[in-house]
Amino acid sequence: MYSTFSRLSALVVAALLLVMGTGCDSGVDPNLQTENDEPAVQFATSSVSSSRSADSVPIEVTISNAPDREVTAELLYANAISETEATEFGFPGDAVVGDGNAYVAGSVTFPPNAEGDAATATVDVPLSGTSDVDDQLTAVFTLQNVQGATIGSRNRFELVLGAITLLEENFSDEEPAPFAVVDAPDSGSSWFLATFDNDQSPYMEANGFGADTPSNSWLISPAFDFTETNGETLSFANAKNFDDGGVEQGLLVKVSTDYDGEGNPEDFTWTDITNREGAVYSEGGYEFVSTGAIDISDEEFQAEEVYIAFQYITSGTDGGTTELWQVDDILVRAQ
Known part of the structure; x- marks a missing residue:
């Protein structure tokens, strides 16, 4: 079972998402910004799409500036602000938080000084396969209970069920292409x-x-x-x-x-x-x-x-x- 703190934190995070929406950068002129070496955990991408016929959907979480200590975080499904219902997913019974406004979908652990492949962790979110919904609906996930690091700006992840992704570009290859x-x-x-x-x-x-x-x-x-x-x-x-x-x-x-x-x-x-x-x-x-x-x-x-x-x-x-x-x-x- 998850702690009382975990449950309260989950509800607070969901409420904040309603007010704040997605994360933002520092709001400072890049020419004036100073480097931030604080270890931070965030989603690798802001969204992904999947058919409902899949067994599960992998959601990647990354760490930057990893410290010389272990870092852990929980992945929270924010049922209260999602278009989907919790029944779309195969969460275990003890994953529910409070009265069902949120569910702990999984957790990640990064080893000390994580680099390369070790700086990315994956949570496989199970799909129930029992939904009879055909519409394209969005499930919202966020990070909570991060221990040993801060939460980065990409702290809202959208899983679109029933969608086809025609293009997803975050320029991580450091070039404009395919644009x-x-x-x-x-x-x-x-x-x-x-x-x-x-x-x-x-x-x-x-x-x-x-x-x-x-x-x-x-x-x-x-x-x-x-x-x-x-x-x-x-x-x-x-x-x-x-x-x-x-x-x-x-x-x-x-x-x-x-x-x-x-x-x-x-x-x-x-x-x-x-x-x-x-x-x-x-x-x-x-x-x-x-x-x-x-x-x-x-x-x-x-x-x-x-x-x-x-x-x-x-x-x-x-x-x-x-x-x-x-x-x-x-x-x-x-x-």
Whole structure:
């Protein structure tokens, strides 16, 4: 059985998730940040999808700056804020916390000075296989009772049951691919891969401050075939700093079905989906937030070659006419 502290902590964590949503970075200018050597445990990725026919789903947890002591953590299924029901999973009877608002789904242990493969641990979350639900539903997991380290910023993990993952990119290979950076003629700056010693790094960044001309740079996905799927959604993490008084927002999100994959994107037709219902964007301070699932299942997008683009624009090149934007954890799903 789990301790009273464990149960109370689980409920507190679930409540905090309701208020805070996903984790965020330090909110400090990367050029001014100091390195953080504090050992931290977090999820390896922010989400994964699975069919309900699978026996279990592996969820990876990582540690950075491992100390010279053992580190342990529990994986919590937050039933109270999940779309799924606990019956979707094969949790043992003693995993329930309190009145069923949460379940301890498993635990991980990292040895002292964990590096390489030892710095990643996996919890196999069992699926019950008894659900008769066909809809795509999201289960939320978080970390709790971390002993010997702190909890990193990626402390919300979403398991989407019944979903198909068409693309999941967090730029961990430290290169933009499979995305392409395409600049409009005379763009003063370009999207680039940025790295820093924080939990979100690496990510794609655009910053037109100090450029020779205003910026118009595009970060464009590979082509998707939406003719064999339905219920397509897009989500991504984003962070902002500074304000451009000449534009409503320096980051625009667009979809095209006639882009040729290599030309000047300005010569093709794009549908602006930036401000679709429910989409969330950073308000500044380098704070990463998740957009949530943006619906891109429009009938006009049901084509064999569908491109998604992140367009970065500025009205000028100095303070008050440029914004800095960062993009990460890009996820395209379908049913």
